[in-house]
Each structure stands twice: as C-alpha cells, then as structure tokens.
Amino acid sequence: MQLDPLSLELTRRRFVQLGGAGAMSLGGLWRAEARAGQNVGKPASKLRACIFVFYYGGPSHLDTYDLKPNAPSTVRGEFQAISTSVPGLQISELLPNMSRVMHHCAIVRSMHHENRLHDSASIETHTGRQAAQGDREEFAPISQFYPCHGGTLSYLLQDRQLDVAHAALPFVFNNVVPTPCQGGGFLGAKFDPFRVTADPDKHHYIAEELSIRQELPRQRIGARRDLLSSLQSPQATGAGFDQFYDKAYQLLGSEKVRRALDLSEESQEMRERYGVYPANVAGHGFAHHMRGQNLLVARRLVEAGVPFVNVYDFRQQGQNWDAHANNFAQHKEHLVPPADKALAMLISDLEERGLLDSTLVVATGEFGRTPQINPGAGRDHWPDCYSVVLAGGGITGGSIHGASDAIGAYPAKDPASPADLAATIYWRFGFDPAALFRDQLSRPHHLAAGEPLRGLFGVSG
Numbered sequence: 330m331q332l333d334p335l336s337l338e339l340t341r342r343r344f345v346q347l348g349g350a351g352a353m354s355l356g357g358l359w360r361a362e363a364r365a366g367q368n369v370g371k372p373a374s375k376l377r378a379c380i381f382v383f384y385y386g387g388p389s390h391l392d393t394y395d396l397k398p399n400a401p402s403t404v405r406g407e408f409q410a411i412s413t414s415v416p417g418l419q420i421s422e423l424l425p426n427m428s429r430v431m432h433h434c435a436i437v438r439s440m441h442h443e444n445r446l447h448d449s450a451s452i453e454t455h456t457g458r459q460a461a462q463g464d465r466e467e468f469a470p471i472s473q474f475y476p477c478h479g480g481t482l483s484y485l486l487q488d489r490q491l492d493v494a495h496a497a498l499p500f501v502f503n504n505v506v507p508t509p510c511q512g513g514g515f516l517g518a519k520f521d522p523f524r525v526t527a528d529p530d531k532h533h534y535i536a537e538e539l540s541i542r543q544e545l546p547r548q549r550i551g552a553r554r555d556l557l558s559s560l561q562s563p564q565a566t567g568a569g570f571d572q573f574y575d576k577a578y579q580l581l582g583s584e585k586v587r588r589a590l591d592l593s594e595e596s597q598e599m600r601e602r603y604g605v606y607p608a609n610v611a612g613h614g615f616a617h618h619m620r621g622q623n624l625l626v627a628r629r630l631v632e633a634g635v636p637f638v639n640v641y642d643f644r645q646q647g648q649n650w651d652a653h654a655n656n657f658a659q660h661k662e663h664l665v666p667p668a669d670k671a672l673a674m675l676i677s678d679l680e681e682r683g684l685l686d687s688t689l690v691v692a693t694g695e696f697g698r699t700p701q702i703n704p705g706a707g708r709d710h711w712p713d714c715y716s717v718v719l720a721g722g723g724i725t726g727g728s729i730h731g732a733s734d735a736i737g738a739y740p741a742k743d744p745a746s747p748a749d750l751a752a753t754i755y756w757r758f759g760f761d762p763a764a765l766f767r768d769q770l771s772r773p774h775h776l777a778a779g780e781p782l783r784g785l786f787g788v789s790g
Contacts, residue, residue, distance in 0.1 A: 375759040376722055377687035378631040378638070381478065382624070382672065383454070385502050385643045386447070386650030389698035389708050390716040391737045392660050393421050395438050397700075404700045404736045407657045415727035423665040426673035427718075432726040433676050433685060435785045437717040439731025439740035442696070442747055445710050447504050447646060450695035455510040455639075457751025457777050470506045474768075476514035478754055479637040481776060483513070483520045485760055486636060492583040495520070496630050497639040499527030499534065499616055499623050504646045511639070515768035522639065525590060525626065529608060529616040534590040534626055539583070589633040592622060600625065602678075604670045613663055614648035621671040628678055631688055636758075642668065650694055654705035676720045689722025689757055691750070700736040714739050717750065719785065722757055728785045748779030756781035 389406075391397060396410045396419065410419040413431035420428055427434070444450035444464045452460040456475040476484070479495030486494050501507045501524070513520030525536050592600060604621020620642060627638045643649035652659045672692055679685040697715025698708030714733045731743035752762035755776050762777035783789065 374687070374723065376636075376689050376757045377684070378636050379478075379482075379689045379691065379722070379754055379758070380624075380627045380631065380638045380640065380675070381754075382627075382640045382690065382692040383451075383502075383642060384650050384668065384692065384694040385451070385641060386646070386652075387450075387694040387696045387698060387710060387715075388650045388664070388668075389652065389656060389660060390438075390714070390733075391698065391700060391708070392657070393424060393665065394436050394716040394718060395733055395737050396421055397735065397737050400700070400736045403702055406702065408661075418727060418729070421665075423661060424669045426669045430673050430676045430720070433680060433724075434718055434720040434726060435724045435728040435730065437719070437730045437745050437750075437782065437785075438714075438733050439742060439744045440693070440715050440717050440746070440750070441740055441744055442712050444696070444712055447651070447695060447710075448508050450710075450712055451502075451508045452510040453747045454693060454695045456514070457746075457748045457779065466504055467509070468505050471509055473509035473512050473514040475510075475774075476516045476520060477510055477512065477522075477639070478751060479522055479639055480513035480516055480520040481755070481766075482637050482758060483522075484516050484766070485755075485758070485776075491634065491636070493523040493586050493630075493633075493635045495522040495637045495639075496525055496635050497522035497641070498525035498626060499619060500641060500644045502641045502644050516766075517769075523586075523635075525630075527616040527619050527623070529619060532608075532619065532622075533592065534622075536586075536590060539587050539590075585633040586630070586635070589629040589635075590626060592625065592629075595625065595629075599678075603674045604667050606667065610663070612648060615644045617643075617648075617663075617667075620667045621674070624671040624675040625678075628675060628682075628684075631679075631684065632682070652698070652707050653703070653709055654707040656698065656702070656707045658706075672718075672720075679721060685721035686723060687721075689724075689754065690720040691717065691754070692719075693717040693750075697737075700738045711738075717745075722786075724785050725787045730782055730785055745782060746779055748777055749782055750779070752777035752779040753781040753783075753785075756783075757786070 392406050392408050397405050398410055409422045411422045411428055413420055413428040415431045418431055442453050444453055446464055446466050448466045449460040449464045455477045458475045461474050483494040497511060501511060512522065523536065523538060525534050528535055588594065600622065603625040606618040608618045610617065623640050627640050630638050650664055676685065676690060679688050696710055696712035699711045703709060714737060731745055732741045734741040755762045760776060762781060763775050765773045765775060767773055
C-alpha cells in the first residue's frame with residue numbers, strides 16, 4: 330500500500346507547526362507513518378517470533394534443496410535425491426533429518442539478486458536492499474545504512490517495552506572487516522541487537538549487557554540509578570539519553586533473558602539432539618562445535634519473549650560455506666550434517682512446544698553456488714538463483730515457491746528476491762511492507778522494497 334502523499338505532508342506540516350514540543354517526537358512521527366498501513370493484507374494471526382539462520386559463505390543449492398539429477402555430470406554433482414515427508418518432494422541425501430520435517434517447511438527455489446561478492450550479498454540478505462556502495466567487498470569499516478530486519482522490527486515494536494526485541498548470536502560475522510548489515514543502520518545504535526557471544530572454551534554463552542560485577546550488588550546499582558535520575562537535567566531527558574540508561578538497567582534486571590543463555594537448564598539429551606561436537610577440529614571455523622547449540626539458544630530466547638533472533642552459522646571467510654574447492658567433501662563431511670541436525674531439531678522442538686505456528690524460521694545463505702563444477706571440484710559464487718528454506722510461522726507445509734531451470738542457473742518460474750523475503754517477514758509480523766519510515770535526513774523509505782510471498786501462507790494476491 331502506498332501512503333497518501335498529501336496526508337503525509339499534512340502530518341509533517343502539523344509536526345513542524347507544533348515544533349515537536351508537547352506533541353509527537355520525530356521518532357513518533359516515523360512510527361505513526363509506519364502504523365498507518367500496518368493492518369493491510371496481513372494473515373489472520375501474526376508472528377510471535379522469527380529465527381533467521383544465516384549460512385555465511387553460501388551453501389550449494391544444487392547439493393541441498395534443488396538437486397538436478399538429470400543434468401550433466403559436470404552440474405549434478407555427487408549426491409543423490411531422497412524422498413521427504415512431503416510426497417513428491419525430494420532433497421539431498423545429505424539432509425536426512427530435514428527430510429523428515431519438510432511437511433513443516435517451504436522452499437523458495439527462485440531466490441536471486443545481483444551481488445557476486447560476500448559483503449554486498451550479505452548486506453542485501455540481511456536488509457533486503459542493495460548496498461549503496463554496490464557489489465564489492467569492504468577492506469575498511471564503513472557505516473551501515475539500511476537497518477537489518479531485526480533492527481527494523483525493534484523500531485516498530487519499541488512501544489511494547491520489551492527487554493530484548495532483537496538478539497544476534499554467537500558473534501559478529503566478517504569478511505575482512507565486520508559486514509555492515511548487522512545493526513540498526515540509520516535508525517541508530519538504539520536499535521542494534523542484543524549481542525550474545527559464544528565462549529568456545531567453556532561451551533557457554535555470555536552477553537556483556539547482562540554482566541554485573543561482583544563488587545556491585547543490585548542495591549548499589551539501584552542507588553546509582555536514583556542518583557543519576559536526580560542529577561539528570563530536563564534537557565538531557567528530552568534528548569532521549571535516559572532511554573539508553575533505562576534500557577541498560579532493564580537488561581540488568583532481565584532474569585528471563587539471563588536464564589535463556591544458561592544451557593545447563595537443558596538436559597544433556599536435548600543438547601545432543603541439537604548437536605554436540607568436539608572442539609579440536611582444525612580449520613572448521615571459530616566455535617564450530619557450538620553450531621547446534623546456537624539454535625537451541627535461539628529457541629530459548631524465543632521462549633523468553635525475544636521476537637527476532639539472528640543466528641550466524643560461521644564467523645569468517647575461509648572457514649565457512651564458501652566451498653570454491655572440494656565442495657562435495659566439505660558439504661558431506663562437516664558443513665551440512667550439523668546444519669541438517671540442528672535445523673530439523675529446532676523445527677521439531679518448536680512444534681513440540683506449540684511455538685512453530687507463531688515462529689517463522691528462515692534458513693539461507695547470501696547466495697548459492699555455480700551450476701558448473703570448477704576444476705578444483707568446487708562451486709563458485711552464484712546469486713542468479715538459489716534456495717531459501719522457511720518453516721513454521723503459518724506457512725503451508727510442503728509448499729514450493731518458484732523453480733530454477735534445468736541446471737539450477739536461473740529462475741524459470743516466479744523469481745523472488747531478498748526484498749521479497751524482507752517484505753514477507755514484516756507482513757507476517759503485521760506490518761505493511763509499503764509503509765514508510767525515515768532516515769536521519771528525513772528521507773522516506775518503505776519498510777521493504779519487495780512483495781510478501783503470500784502464496785506460501787495460503788493467501789492469494
């Protein structure tokens with residue numbers, strides 16, 4: 330839905346006339362514009378949460394969810410197709426656990442964009458927007474412009490006063506430098522995620538925001554807060570500085586979130602169902618042995634009331650899904666099996682707890698891999714067509730959106746984009762993707778530049 334320009338202009342004019350004092354703050358104006366269309370075209374029930382699993386480096390769609398058994402040997406690769414819980418739907422033999430839960434899942438087989446490099450492709454994956462600087466890798470830190478999905482939702486949900494609206498774990502991922510797509514972007518640092526960090530040596534998770542030094546008991550913290558309030562000037566309060574302090578104190582008192590990170594409350598059997606692995610495997614990536622536990626923590630964060638959780642499967646280039654050489658050995662031996670086990674368990678666990686219908690799970694890389702196998706038995710970057718898996722969140726299980734051509738090179742039917750995926754997420758939370766919000770220069774932007782994939786949820790149009 331396109332908001333009426335005249336109505337928006339009148340709203341802005343009224344805001345200027347009132348000077349923002351005693352009326353609506355600029356942030357309030359942005360939220361009002363976003364709310365103006367949020368009830369349009371939404372499904373009957375909204376999401377409670379979304380878990381966005383990012384397979385950094387780019388898994389091969391041709392060796393996982395879009396096999397081409399009739400293609401030439403130089404394309405089809407080594408793996409056989411197996412049946413799933415959905416009659417007629419086949420996926421790779423590398424995914425025996427996911428094959429049993431595909432009746433809870435949908436596959437988008439026509440995802441595509443134009444970014445052939447990791448940084449720009451990751452930016453579009455997490456924001457639904459092409460990077461302003463174009464298709465390139467970053468060799469020095471740059472500011473993030475568009476907010477990530479979780480940052481946008483934090484902004485839209487801020488009136489709920491949630492302890493944590495958006496969490497990200499178990500690290501900040503990077504190529505040469507941290508990829509600028511993991512925070513609040515032009516919405517500001519207030520909408521950066523609550524960061525959960527893995528401690529691979531101790532096999533547990535920590536968050537700086539929840540840390541209280543032993544020499545500072547809660548009574549002293551409370552006294553410090555009272556002192557700060559008494560010294561704070563009205564000007565500082567009006568400027569919004571108190572919001573950051575309030576959030577910090579709120580987090581220090583958030584026992585639900587603190588407990589969500591404590592996996593000692595889970596049985597060993599449950600932890601093993603998600604995957605427990607030895608730590609001393611060289612070359613498999615930082616904290617690789619915690620890949621299964623990451624999804625267990627994500628489930629616990631959803632139970633604690635966190636609406637959006639990012640899970641980054643790998644931290645850095647060189648030790649992730651970027652299989653330019655030995656693609657088949659890498660996928661078979663250490664890339665796919667932990668991902669298959671953990672994702673299938675997450676879906677089953679959410680279902681058993683009655684959370685799957687209200688929790689959308691998204692599993693994607695930043696692109697797929699080339700149909701043509703290279704001389705090193707690898708596959709290279711391929712954003713022209715790849716697969717994304719969704720589960721729960723009201724989808725029609727067993728659905729397929731789109732199709733690739735005979736060799737998995739280009740969409741042959743119903744192409745989709747990261748912008749459409751972003752629109753789908755916002756729409757399922759009850760917000761109109763066409764609603765407007767504004768950057769720091771007051772320039773308007775739609776929440777998403779695409780259209781929701783409504784057909785996956787049994788909604789026409």
